[in-house]
Amino acid sequence: MSHSIPSHDDPSPAYRPNAAIGTSIGLRREMACRVCRRILNTYFDATGRLRHLHPAARTSYDHDPDPVPSAEVAGVARSCDFCSDRYPVFRLDSGPVQALALGEDDSSVHDFGTTWSACITCTLLAQASRSEALTQRAVTRMGWADPTIAAEAVRAIHAGVVGTLRPGRTLLTDVHWPHSPVTATATALPKVRDRLTALLTGPDRMDLLEVRQRQDIAVSLQGGRLFAVDDEFTDLACTAATDLPATVLDVEDLPAPHGLLLWANPVAGGVCAASWASTDEGIRIVSYRGVGGSAGVADGPAVQALREQVGWLIPVSHRLLVHGEAITCVDGALAVLAATWLLIAQRTGETVSVAADRSIRKAYARTRRPAPEVRLVRIRGRQATGPRETRRGEAREPQAQRRWISGYWRSQPHGPGRALRKDIYVFAYLRGPADAPIAASTTVRVLAGERRRPKPQ
Known part of the structure; x- marks a missing residue:
């Protein structure tokens, strides 16, 4: 599908097409800028030469695109391809979308491909076939006047995407959200687990995990124990992980055969939680980042939609720790998890049962589920009940x-x-x-x- 848009040579950002990416037709791979890590648009100029263009932004770029395959860029800076929000949640698939850019002396073909990153709001608008609402959101966020040539071009592109949108969506797991601590971490953990289980067993696709793996992880979550680690113990585990020797862990070394553990603060790589399941092959471990807490989801409806459809956690890494395999200090969040387990096992920490939120307990009772039990992990200390005496009998x-x-x-x-x-x-x-x-x-x-x-x- 082709649409006429202004020439890419126009220096004004307002005349560039809205951020749009994808595995370009005929190119088969996604390109990013080495300098700013943004996903690049792809087009062919009048001579048929392949070119790349930064996506639309509120301010102009201070460098030219330096394209490399996005797989080679650590921490790709994705954005919503419809409104340029910094924190997209899903990838949507459409039919091939191309645009013909007409200039005074030349023309070029912009190839937007078939895949689109979308924030939670744009995801819901696109899936509801609300093409005009998508365009109005983009125009408002970009600060464009409407009608303008740029707005009309974006309107045509959005119509092309929505008109050829394919069923389903894929959860993006490589977006680095800012940390958003769960309010009342320990008491809300059962609700966090339930939303995570719903995400794993739901219809949304995940490139990180196969369907069978997701089902097995969800089962282990429902039957596992819940651990909320306080801030002091989190800091202690992070420090301990830097000196962790090559350590082989067995099921008896774990605080429970299956479980979900939530740290008070992010650990290595921004990971804030981990789940594990003991299997015949070994220990299956999944690490999670938090979602939410950004300006992009500051409005109430977007936050509500994010919590209902995604929850608080998204999986970002998966590893099967086979029997006899060692964990070392270079294993990042996995090393912190191992250190947390060992500190608990070595009685450095104590676990105290806490009651879940009242609303959560009522929700469990309505579905005839037993009240969830949460364990708060904190540093064990030896308290003195009063002043101690010195050898001379004096109070200290x-x-x-x-x-x-x-x-x-x-x-x-x-x-x-x-x-x-x-x-x-x-x-x-x-x-x-x-x-x-x-x-x-x-x-x-x-x-x-x-x-x-x-x-x-």
């Missing part, structure tokens, strides 16, 4: 800070009359009142599983 003030006490071996009496001795390992812990800050000099050194504990001499 409670510690003002918590300090990390390294693990050590201790000879423990046992047996009849406590006449026998055995060496037990005292796990590392934080000494001091639970509400006291952690000393700045605190460092977490090498973590190790049961099989790597030091042997007494």
Whole structure:
């Protein structure tokens, strides 16, 4: 399908076609700018030479396009191909869309391909065949006057996309959303899990996971335990992960065979949550980023639609940890997850059951589901109930800070009359009142599983 649009040589951004990408017809791969990481438009000039063009933007670019395959660019800066919102959610498929750009002396063919990134609002408008509403949203957000040549060109392109739109949509998993912490993290976690399960079992496509994998992960989520990690424990796990040795984990090393864990703050790569499922092949782990919390979804209807149709989490990586495979400090979020597990297992942390939000408990009761149980993971501290005495019998003030006490071996009496001795390992812990800050000099050194504990001499 072709539409006439102004020449690409016109310097004004308002006369460029709206951001549109895709696997271009005949090119078979998506191109991005090496400098700004934006997906580029593709066109053929009057001589038939392949050219690339930045998508429309509110301000002009300070560099020429430097095209490379988008797969070679870390952190591609995608935008909605309809309104230029910075945080698209879905990829839509249409028939081939081309546009003929007519200049005074030459012409060119712009090839927009068949795939389109869309924010949640534009996704719903396109799927409802509201082509004119799409155009009005784009014109408003770009600050264009209407009618103008540019607005009419965009209107024609949008009509071409909506008129040939194919059923279904694909969740985008490579968009770097800003972190949006879940309000009342621990108490809202059951609702977060339910939305994630609905996303995995729903009709939306995902390039990251196969349908069978999604179903298996959803089943393990429903039968797994929920863990909300507080901010202090999250910081501790991140620090510990930097020194994590090659560690082989078995099912008995996990806090539960299946589970979903939500960190208070993002860890490596912006990951804020992870789920795991114990299988015959090994441990299947999925990492998630948060969605929402950006200016692009600041309006109430868009937020509501995002939460209802996507939820709070989207999967961004998937790995099957086979039996005997080691995790090391270079494994990013996976290393932080392993460190979190080990810290829990080594009694550095304690898990406290908390009640889900009242509205969530009522929703579970209406569907005859048992009330969900959530475990809050926090640093275990040794509290002093009052001032301690010195060797001279004088009262000593409670510690003002918590300090990390390294693990050590201790000879423990046992047996009849406590006449026998055995060496037990005292796990590392934080000494001091639970509400006291952690000393700045605190460092977490090498973590190790049961099989790597030091042997007494």
